[in-house]
Amino acid sequence: MTTRALVVGGTSGIGFAIACRIAAESASSTVISSWNEPKTIPYANIEFRPLVVSSMRLINQSTNAFKTSREQSLDLLVLTQGIFTMTGRSRTTEEIDNKMALHYYGRQRLIRQLLPNVRENAKFLVVLVVLVVLDGMRGRPPAKLNWDDLEVMAHFSLSIIYAIQKVLSLALDVSPDACAENLLKGLNERSAEVEREGKLWCCIDVKGQLVPNKLAWGEKELAKAANHTWKIVDCGLTNA
Template sequence: MACRVASEANTSTVTISGRTKPKNIPHANMEFRPLDAMSTRQIKQYTDTFKSVQEQKLDLLIMTQGIMIIAGRTETPEGIDRKMALHYYGKQLLIRELMPTLKEDAKVIVVFDGLYGNPTKLNWEDLDLKTHFSLGRAANHCMFYAAQQQRHGTNRRHFVHAWPGAVKSNLLNELPWYLRSVAWAAGSLIAVSPDICAENLLNGASECAAAGKEEGRFWSNIDNKGHLVANKAIWSERQMKKVADHTWETVDGAMKHES
């Protein structure tokens, strides 16, 4: 997605971030800034630095960070499950802290699962799954980005939750060795290339933002073809507030946590 944006907007600067700098950065207008997006404290340091040196506002914020593990609840030094820290809490913190840098008509795209999330699938008494953890529940709970999405989408900025579908990426290499060959075999039949996935999601986000502006809607859930997901569950004000309160209590508490 970063490469596609960089090639189409060659007068703009595209910043990519992660734990490891790519060996090859293919476009001259791309720059790398290190970030461990599993750590709330590192995210806060990163965003504080970014805001202090960023001269121009951001048109686009894309978050694709993810991890493919089948282990049970495994906590970070800050006390959050690793999968949930990367898939949900860290993304919310990045959005909150980078909000002042976003243009009024910017787009925010979170790539995870904008297709299947539903408030009825949550354990409302254990939102961080301290006592009811399973891989399925963790995936469902990380999808409650949609609740925050509805809260954020109150002005011209458009928030998109995107389901990428099956993609031929290196993520499958994180699986245990005995599952990799099966996953790659299945992926070769149904998965698309990262470039096709990027095209679908970026085009879909742009089209949904344009349509949403006409409709007065500033958030969208899209599928792997970039199409708007119809009949998506709408979160009530009470549900959105509970998710938001829980999110910031967890995130802000994690930043104060002593490892």
């Protein structure tokens, strides 16, 4: 199957394995965007484009350039950027915590920037599939979130780090290549399932299986999260 993919953060580990699996189909094309270029690029149809993925301003610049390029249509957007660290809060030059910029705000900005272009080029593309690689199993339900501290400024603790490390330990039980295979296979299978059910999203595990009993957020919670997200992103763009 021919796939036009943008893999953000795909310079090593699961992200790089996903990029290589897509590029193994000779008719497909893959762009990897991250800080550093991979040590080796095994396929001629993989292109590297540098991007500071924690910067909202540079994400804007990169996506605007991508949208005006001749390869502007996409089938798959894969977001794998992130870090595992035991350090505390560390702000970027845009006054956003670096970990939050990588794991959440930057990902949301990329999706928001690229989706309108997909719709404008509908004659080339019907659906953009977005694969967010982090943890589809865990996450607090809306009732247990601290809605007054979504940026985790007042309540950041090592317990959050511990939860992230548990996710990492689970992922280490599966090789990056096997995980990439599972995720891409699961993505294709689950996407077809949720489309038939009229849904727009689902959560899968490292084996590509559907995570059962995931609580869907209501319109009120989604609006709160969206308002918070774009307030932080817009402030970051102002501070850039």
